[in-house]
């Protein structure tokens with residue numbers, strides 16, 4: 001049985017089709033990359049899977065259960081955690097408290113939640129920052145806190161939305177190492193959204209490419225990278241960007 005099955009998922013925002021008839025499945029232990037140009041519908045797909053947005057049509061099966069119409073917190077309780085593309089640290093929590101919010105998902109005791117949060121802070125090398133306010137940390141550390149908080153809920157499946165965006169090359173290497181660690185050593189199944197194709201290609205076993213709300217390719221990274229339609233989708237974006245830059 002697959003851990004996640006997405007069947008013919010379609011999502012409209014008014015007249016705009018953000019996800020069109022998307023189907024795929026994910027096996028336990030996989031690391032799947034989800035790529036595509038800006039506006040392709042990647043984040044929307046996460047939001048639909050997680051119950052943040054109601055789907056227009058289609059079905060989502062998680063761990064054998066139909067979760068299509070569950071609320072976000074009900075989905076989270078079943079072991080499906082996600083980070084947000086734009087990470088807004090909750091109020092004035094420090095790093096440890098923030099991660100405890102995740103830990104409370106499976107633990108009612110404050111003491112145990114704290115112990116679990118500390119364990120994860122150690123795993124992600126965030127211990128020295130435990131008492132710092134999240135809102136005052138640099139972006140790279142905030143992204144790590146977001147991952148730690150999601151991880152603290154003890155997920156079977158972790159959805160990571162552009163955790164490398166806005167980071168410099170050495171910070172990107174660091175976060176990629178953390179993702180590998182979560183996947184390989186902690187055994188968590190992962191879907192990784194990244195705008196930068198090269199990054200996802202490095203760590204994913206399989207990738208899915210979205211463009212204009214449609215799935216245009218799926219397969220091994222090396223194969224997908226050579227797919228003419230994928231190249232066109234990305235080149236199209238680069239071309240558009242160049243046009244904008246030369247016109248300003």
Ligand SMILES: Nc1ncnc2c1ncn2[C@@H]1O[C@H](COP(=O)(O)OP(=O)(O)O)[C@@H](O)[C@H]1O
Nearest residue numbers: 013016018036037038039040041042043044045
């Ligand atoms: N809450 C929303 N309301 C209306 N339109 C939205 C909403 N969220 C996303 N969209 C639109 O859906 C399309 C896909 O967006 P998104 O899923 O954020 O793309 P990606 O994450 O691939 O950059 C875009 O055209 C975007 O403007």
Ligand SMILES: [Mg+2]
Nearest residue numbers: 042043044085
């Ligand atoms: Mg997005």
